[in-house]
Each structure stands twice: as structure tokens, then as C-alpha cells.
Amino acid sequence: MEVFAVPGLPEVEAGDDLASLVDERVRLRSDDVVVVASTVVSKAEGRRASLDDFAAGDRAEAIAARLERVTGESKDPRFAQAVIEESADLLMEAPFLLTRTRFGHTTVNAGIDRSNVPDADLLLLPEDPSASAEALHRDLGVPVVVTDTSGRPFRHGQRGVALGWAGMPASRDWRGERDRDGRELDVTVQSVVDELAAASNLVAGEGAGGTPVTVVRDWAFGDHAGSDELYRDLDGDFVQQALREWQYQDS
Template structure:
């Protein structure tokens, strides 16, 4: 499989109400089988997911979290930011030395994915509320059948961040190799490949970080193949060994 990755050039600073499909379509000729990978930052900006710290007056729980973080790191922490994280989360998995939370759409990430960089008009940029619905709206307006909304986050046991998918439309999240055979004829029993994460990571290599200004990347030539697909992406708590370990649960007593 030969893949081509092309960053959409010359996109302006995205403002609330901007049409991402129009901005992308004006700058690159798309094909139906392209995968359009869009950074969640510009999706959030177009959807008006900007906020100020004063929008989040801190409650007792946020003040407690901020105080604990300050004690752990020696750095001053704004309890209003902790309040924003709480309001964007359904669960706090780790409270110190950072906040690891589950977002309202199931993504586990630091600080509920709230961004404070490249936000010229506000203090905070929140993740899209329902990224897969955002991907579907973008898909309906571009000349391509597949859209992935991307973000970057860290990984357990490894340094650095990588691109991941937080929303997608027009393709399954994963392709299932179980029941197929390797070259030796052995049947695969556990291999489920998260293709949307792999596409997001590939796009991130081209989009870059920081001041790159290329938040939309087109992946050309990706073939899902003749495999079963699934939209399962985020582990539920009953099957998440790490989360259960953090909570002190034991599979032995289930």
C-alpha cells in the first residue's frame, strides 16, 4: 500500500462559525477515497469551544485538586482551570502530579484535553463536545468519504506524545484480523488494529506541532481492505486493566 500525505496549505486562523469544509475544499482537490484528518483544535475553534477561566468559578473540589497539584509540583495552579477540567470530565483517574480524566465522550487524557496554546481569543480551548458528530458534519461538506478528528496525547510507559483519533466518520475505528491467518497459517486471535489512531498519527507527522499552522492533512491511498470493522475505540471500565488497577479493583474477585 502506497500512502501519500498532504497538508492543506494556507489555512487562516479559524474563528467560531467558520466552515471547515469550505476552507479545505477551496485549497485542495479532494477525492472520494481520501481520508481528511482534521486537528481537534480547529474543529473546536469553528464550533466556538473557546472559554475564559472566569467562566469556571472554582468549587471546593477544584480548589482541593489545585492545592494538591501545587503541593506535588511546586507550581502555582489556578483552581479555575481545575474546575474547567472537572466540568469537561466524567471521571478523574489520577489527581497528582497531573489530572488524568475521562472526557464526556470516553477519551482518557490529561486535563480533559483542554488546550492553552494557539488560542488567541480566549484562555482555554475545549475539545469538541461530540467529535464523531463533528467528523460527520465535516464529511457531509467535503468531497471525501472519510474524516478523522485528531488530537495528541501521551502514552503510558513511553515518552512523548502522538496523534490519536477522537472522532471519525465514513470508516470503522478499527479493523479486526481475528480469525485470519498469518503467513505460517496460524490463526490470529487477538489482533484488532486501530486504523483511525494510525491515520491520526501519520497525519500528525505532516501537520507537526506548535506554530506549524497546518491542522488539516489529507491521507491518500489508504485501503481498509476486506476485513471486519468496529467502532469500538475507548475501553469501558470493565475491560480496562489499568483503570481498574488505579481504582484498586481485582479481576480475581469478579
């Protein structure tokens, strides 16, 4: 498998044809997968925002005041309001805002970015990353994965994760297949879109030197069943259920 960055992409602006920008810079093969950072998808879709777009309500004021008390850092209640409006649910309000987006992703601050956003305060996640991936897939003719970076429980650091995908299943479903000893697998579902996102993030990088689009070449899904169940439903998400019952105790 080879992963390489698409070179020479300009700063993406609202209304830009992202598929054309990619197609002009790389000759894609039919078996390629294009992996796109959600930041450039959001920029093309006009998801830049100003803090002044979010008039802080009582809940946002209370959250910002509590976070300031807990962390000792100044917190803008307008940012808290933006997080509230971009979230389907707030799982934690302290010591940080842990949220579930409308499309099912659990992340800090609703995935709102405050870096690499020229001429704006905030960059919001795409409203529907799988729909964004579907549009790019239709125009480019190859599978597309839209990604972000986020941390995970029990580990330091961040890694690439998939937010949306099109043209391929999210997961390889190994259930019913056999291991090397002939035992039938009954629980193994491999999230390939997350694994491709993480591999691509190694090449794309972070910060000022980051490149927002990569191509995965010579990788094949293989002869496996596919699954698109990436985000857990609440009924089967015991961690999320526990968080709903947990309260952070201010010192």
C-alpha cells in the same frame, strides 16, 4: 500512501464552515481520508473559553492546592474546575489530572489546550468529536478523522490519536484471518484511525508552524471486517480499574 497538508488555512473562528475552508484549498478524491486537528474543530464550534467562566468549587480549590504543593508551581483553581466540568471521571488528581472525557477518551486535563488560543484562556475539546467528524464527512464526501496529541503510559513524548471518526470503521478486525504460517488470528484488532492520526501528525507538525488539516491519499481499508470499538469499557479496562484503587502519596 501519501500524506500532505492542506495549505493556506486561515485562523479558524467560531461559526466558520470548516468543510468549505478545506474544499476551497484541495481537490479531494473519493478514496481520500481527511484528518483534522481537534483544535480547529473546537474553534469552529465556539469552544474557546475564559477561566472566568469556571467558578472554582471546593473540590477544584483542593485539587489546585494539592497540585501546587506537589509540583511547586502555581495552579489556578479555575483551571481545575474547567477540567472537572469537562470530564466524566477524574482517574488521578495528583501528581497531575488524568481524566476520562464524556466521549470516552482518557487524557491529561480533559484535553483542554492553553496554547494557540487567540483572545481566550482555554480551548476545550469538541463535545462530540465523532459527530463533528460525521458533519465534515457529510459535507466533504470522504472519511474524516478528528485528532489530538497525547502521551501514553510507558513512553516519553506525544503522538497523534483519533478522538472521532466518520465514513470508515475505527479498526481493522483481523480476527478469523490467517497469518503467514496459516495460524488463525484471534485477538488482532488494528486501530487504523489512530495510525492515520499518527502518520498525519508527522506532516501536520506542532507549534507555530503546525498545519491543522491533512489528507491521506492512496490508502485503502482493505477487505477486512471493521470495528468501531476504540475506547475500552470499564469492565475490560484493567489499567483504569487499577487507577481507581491507586492513590498518589504526597511527599
